[in-house]
Amino acid sequence: MTEHSEGGSLFQALKFGDWATVKEALIAKDIGAVFILAPMAMQLRADGVPIKVVYLGHRDGTAIVVGTDSSIRDFGDLRGKIVAIPSRYANQNLLMHRMMKEWNMPFDSIDLREVPPPEHPTALRSGSIDAYIVGEPFAAMAEVGGFGRVLYHTKDIWEDFISCVLVVRDDLIENERAIVQELVDGIAKSGKWLDEDLEHRMDAAEIAAVHYYQQPAELLKYVLSKPVDRVKYTNLAPLREDFDEIMNLAVEIGVLARPIAFEEYTDDSFVRPLDELDWDMDRLARDPGDGRGGRQ
Amino acid sequence: MKLRVILGALLWTLLITVLHVSLNVGWGELVQKAKVAIGVERARLIVGFLPVT
Incomplete structure (x- = not known):
């Protein structure tokens, strides 16, 4: 409660x-x-x-992640690859299609597969997928685990991604x-508080890790600070x-x-x-x- | 005669109210709203989320 x-x-x-x-x-x-x-x-x-x-x-708060040693260096390298998405109804799915349009790639040029978000990092690690696009903290999980690297943060390819x-x-x-x-006021005030001071983000990571995410606090601290605009909590009006x-x-x-x-x-x-x-x-x-x- | 009409109307209103609460509102919901209205309990809202941003 x-x-x-x-x-x-x-x-x-x-x-x-x-x-x-x-x-x-x-x-x-x-x-x-x-x-x-x-x-x-x-x-x-x-x-x-x-x-x-x-x-x-x-x-924001989403990233396309590939294996640390992967030869994939830009979006075009994803052609013919298997990429996990959280759901066909996810904006991450739409982003992949938006990027394919930008790169003049047909929509079937990447094999997009629906995978539950918590399974994305393990699927990448096992080699059953070549990349994944998902919300945090599952993108950072591969980075922190040392087996994945971010190809793109959404903030760099779709500004103010929802x-x-x-x-x-x-x-x-x-x-x-x-x-x-x-x-709504509570969410807005929480967001304002989070975005005004990195220390606030670190405090929030400690609380959210225990009470909501059941993830290591260090992982959430990483998400909220590497870089600090990886996920933003202001400008939330639809x-x-x-x-x-x-x-x-x-x-x-x-x-x-x-x-x-x-x-x-x-x-x-x-x-x-x-x-x-x-x-x-x-x-x-x-x-x-x-x-x-x-x-x- | 007049008294019977008034009593009948009151009974009918009561019956419709009971049916409305039973079918559309729910007695539990009504009791909860009453408790919030008189300050015995605080208003409550369940907000769902997935542990992913």
């Missing part, structure tokens, strides 16, 4: 292992909100699931606006031009069944200017168990 709100509401973070279960939980109303892949959010809405994108989870977005059920947007606003590009690409490659208008799946009414938001850190409870700045 995590208490993120100065307003007193409780936000319970519920971890999932795969995207299919996330989708089912959303449809069954077991969860009110979820961080989900951007194209998947569009497809769910196109399928009639009553949800809307209200905010982004982060910007991976996960925050979607909320329509009934909550209509009837429980206060708690949705608390959630913008039409970003989503239209994603939507058009998704339609072009058949991930989305039909075009869907920005207004149909997005509600940006909860976005507030960052200068209006700030944490009162003294009001956040300390976790007596580990002596760190965790919230109880």
Whole structure:
């Protein structure tokens, strides 16, 4: 249980292992909100699931990773290779197709295979794939493990790349606006705090490693600092031009069944200017168990 | 006669309300909302995530 709100509401973070279960939980109303892949959010809405994108989870935070000793030096070298993607509904899949267009490569010139994100590093290490594209911390995992190197960070090939977005059920947007606003404000304030000081990122890595990711804190510290703009937590308002590009690409490659208008799946009414938001850190409870700045 | 009409209307309203809560809202949800409204419990929202950025 995590208490993120100065307003007193409780936000319970519920971890999932795969995207299919996330989708089912959303449809069954077991969860009110979820961080989900951007194209998947569009497809769910196109399928009639009553949800809307209200905010982004982060910007960037994805990399294309190849083996340390691989002969692959640029995107063109991926021609004919096997590359793992997290899901066909992932923006990482769209990025691969966007890059193939840029490099004048036919869409079938790379063998893209859906592999669950946690399995990407081991698949690369075993040699069953030649490269993978995935969100952190699984890209850094191969680097830290000494068997992978980053071919491209998304920040270098698709500026302000969007991976996960925050979607909320329509009934909550209509009837429980206060708690949705608390959630969005909390994410915005957390992001602002993370991006303003590297020390904050190191503190956050310690907490997230234990309470959310169940990964070594050193790995998350690496993700949040090597380089520091590897993943960004500000500029999280959903913008039409970003989503239209994603939507058009998704339609072009058949991930989305039909075009869907920005207004149909997005509600940006909860976005507030960052200068209006700030944490009162003294009001956040300390976790007596580990002596760190965790919230109880 | 007038009293019977009023009683009938009240009963009908009660019946519709009970059916609405049972079919559309759920008694557990109603109790939860009431507790939040009177300050016994805090509002709660479950937010799903995958441990990947």
